[in-house]
Amino acid sequence: MQKKILAILCLIMFLSIQAPRTEAIGVTCTPGIFDVRLNKLGRASTFSITVGNLDLENERHIKVYLVTPFDFKPRYHEMPNPESMITFNTSRILVGPNGAEKLSITINIPDQQENYGKRWEVWIAVEAEQLPGEILKTKVFSRMLVQTPDALQVNIGVSAPSMLIFLIGGMCIAGVFIWYRIYSMRKDMTKKINNISPKHKVKNSNNDDIKIVRRGDRGS
Numbered sequence: 001m002q003k004k005i006l007a008i009l010c011l012i013m014f015l016s017i018q019a020p021r022t023e024a025i026g027v028t029c030t031p032g033i034f035d036v037r038l039n040k041l042g043r044a045s046t047f048s049i050t051v052g053n054l055d056l057e058n059e060r061h062i063k064v065y066l067v068t069p070f071d072f073k074p075r076y077h078e079m080p081n082p083e084s085m086i087t088f089n090t091s092r093i094l095v096g097p098n099g100a101e102k103l104s105i106t107i108n109i110p111d112q113q114e115n116y117g118k119r120w121e122v123w124i125a126v127e128a129e130q131l132p133g134e135i136l137k138t139k140v141f142s143r144m145l146v147q148t149p150d151a152l153q154v155n156i157g158v159s160a161p162s163m164l165i166f167l168i169g170g171m172c173i174a175g176v177f178i179w180y181r182i183y184s185m186r187k188d189m190t191k192k193i194n195n196i197s198p199k200h201k202v203k204n205s206n207n208d209d210i211k212i213v214r215r216g217d218r219g220s
């Protein structure tokens with residue numbers, strides 16, 4: 001009899017102990033996968049994702065952070081140092097029972113040659129913080145696919161009218177230079193002709209500077 005009473009008391013004590021919470025903690029993230037195709041680097045682009053709390057009774061603090069993918073989409077690779085290029089407006093957000101909240105994500109990839117023509121993949125982890133007594137937690141991932149421009153676009157910042165003015169000005173300068181060279185050459189040639197020595201000049205036969213010697217004659 002005493003053993004039965006003792007067994008009943010033990011059963012009552014066991015049932016009076018609160019069992020740990022084991023219900024699933026549901027979280028969602030939308031979109032689950034999205035493409036980010038950048039037309040220009042060095043400029044911040046902001047978009048939003050929605051995180052949801054599937055708990056019908058309790059509000060939840062939900063954390064968001066970046067993780068390295070477990071596997072990659074074909075032709076996509078790991079993003080180098082993603083924390084320096086992707087930021088959240090908050091890394092922890094409170095979501096009410098069966099509710100959803102939006103948070104902003106900003107991506108800004110430096111305008112550097114090595115960042116062009118890239119296909120990167122990074123995952124956004126969404127995790128609900130556990131409440132006291134809970135032994136289970138859930139975590140979901142959103143895949144971010146980032147594609148950068150194929151080549152560095154060089155913009156010299158010169159308009160067509162300005163380029164035309166530069167071209168005409170260059171042609172005028174070149175024309176003046178050529179004219180000056182021709183003028184200088186003609187001037188030099190004229191000066192050389194005028195400076196020929198008198199002993200090279202030829203005078204007519206009546207001038208005493210020239211003595212004509214006939215054949216058979218002897219000069220004095």
